[in-house]
Amino acid sequence: MVDILHxxxxxxxxxxxxxxxxxxxxxxxxxxxxxxxxSGVPGGELRFRFPPxxxxxxxxxxxxxxxxVVWRVxxxxxxxxxxxxxxxxxxxxxxxxxxxxxxxWREPVEFMHHCSTKWATFLLSLKALVETGRGAPxxxxxxxxxxx
Amino acid sequence: MVDILHxxxxxxxxxxxxxxxxxxxxxxxxxxxxxxxxSGVPGGELRFRFPPxxxxxxxxxxxxxxxxVVWRVxxxxxxxxxxxxxxxxxxxxxxxxxxxxxxxWREPVEFMHHCSTKWATFLLSLKALVETGRGAPxxxxxxxxxxx
Numbered sequence: 001m002v003d004i005l006h007x008x009x010x011x012x013x014x015x016x017x018x019x020x021x022x023x024x025x026x027x028x029x030x031x032x033x034x035x036x037x038x039s040g041v042p043g044g045e046l047r048f049r050f051p052p053x054x055x056x057x058x059x060x061x062x063x064x065x066x067x068x069v070v071w072r073v074x075x076x077x078x079x080x081x082x083x084x085x086x087x088x089x090x091x092x093x094x095x096x097x098x099x100x101x102x103x104x105w106r107e108p109v110e111f112m113h114h115c116s117t118k119w120a121t122f123l124l125s126l127k128a129l130v131e132t133g134r135g136a137p138x139x140x141x142x143x144x145x146x147x148x
Numbered sequence: 149m150v151d152i153l154h155x156x157x158x159x160x161x162x163x164x165x166x167x168x169x170x171x172x173x174x175x176x177x178x179x180x181x182x183x184x185x186x187s188g189v190p191g192g193e194l195r196f197r198f199p200p201x202x203x204x205x206x207x208x209x210x211x212x213x214x215x216x217v218v219w220r221v222x223x224x225x226x227x228x229x230x231x232x233x234x235x236x237x238x239x240x241x242x243x244x245x246x247x248x249x250x251x252x253w254r255e256p257v258e259f260m261h262h263c264s265t266k267w268a269t270f271l272l273s274l275k276a277l278v279e280t281g282r283g284a285p286x287x288x289x290x291x292x293x294x295x296x
């Protein structure tokens with residue numbers, strides 16, 4: 001089992017603002033994909049779509065206000081199913097530190113390399129959304145390769 | 149042992165251009181840090197500095213033209229020493245695909261999360277350098293957090 005790890009810091013915003021951006025559909029649509037629907041509370045399901053290539057359905061396993069969010073992938077690319085996406089938040093001076101883990105990949109396939117780099121760009125989109133009010137969600141996301 | 153993985157595609161440039169950017173000091177200085185010195189050939193040592201916080205010395209273990217480059221960290225932060233940084237290149241249509249692996253971390257520490265995200269930004273800097281002639285090396289690199 002192998003994991004994708006990332007860390008960003010969001011400046012001049014408390015963990016509650018980042019937590020909102022991970023649990024409220026309108027805010028999720030502001031940094032990951034504009035086509036987001038569902039519910040970000042524990043027991044809810046979030047649906048993220050990236051036309052024309054598909055998307056992800058996530059079961060919300062945990063949502064502890066201002067501290068931690070965990071999703072489990074219920075549907076999407078075969079390599080993603082059953083993996084978990086984990087977010088830990090903490091305040092550190094004037095920053096909210098975001099620790100990210102996309103855990104439980106079965107093999108370090110080429111698609112995992114791609115997803116790791118894409119997650120970095122989406123974490124920077126999340127940071128920009130909270131700091132400036134403007135992220136870069138799909139379909140206006142950063143293109144990193146032939147795989148988009 | 150845990151690894152950082154990434155994948156980017158460089159548009160409209162052959163693997164030889166990316167290989168240059170991984171082995172020639174002037175080109176390395178154009179995407180990672182302006183303070184780069186040494187030699188990128190097998191048996192050489194590359195020195196990357198990020199004033200005021202230190203840097204990395206890398207032994208060049210492999211450099212196979214247009215295909216593969218491997219460095220081993222000889223000096224730098226304690227967590228990096230002995231790890232390897234591996235680059236695999238291949239042409240795929242109009243793209244050069246870059247597979248990146250920073251392998252052999254002993255523990256998935258918070259610093260590893262940070263380095264994973266920073267590597268993504270530097271890979272996009274490498275892509276920009278080869279595609280446009282202009283990367284974003286330190287000290288003008290993308291700031292992602294309180295840890296820079």
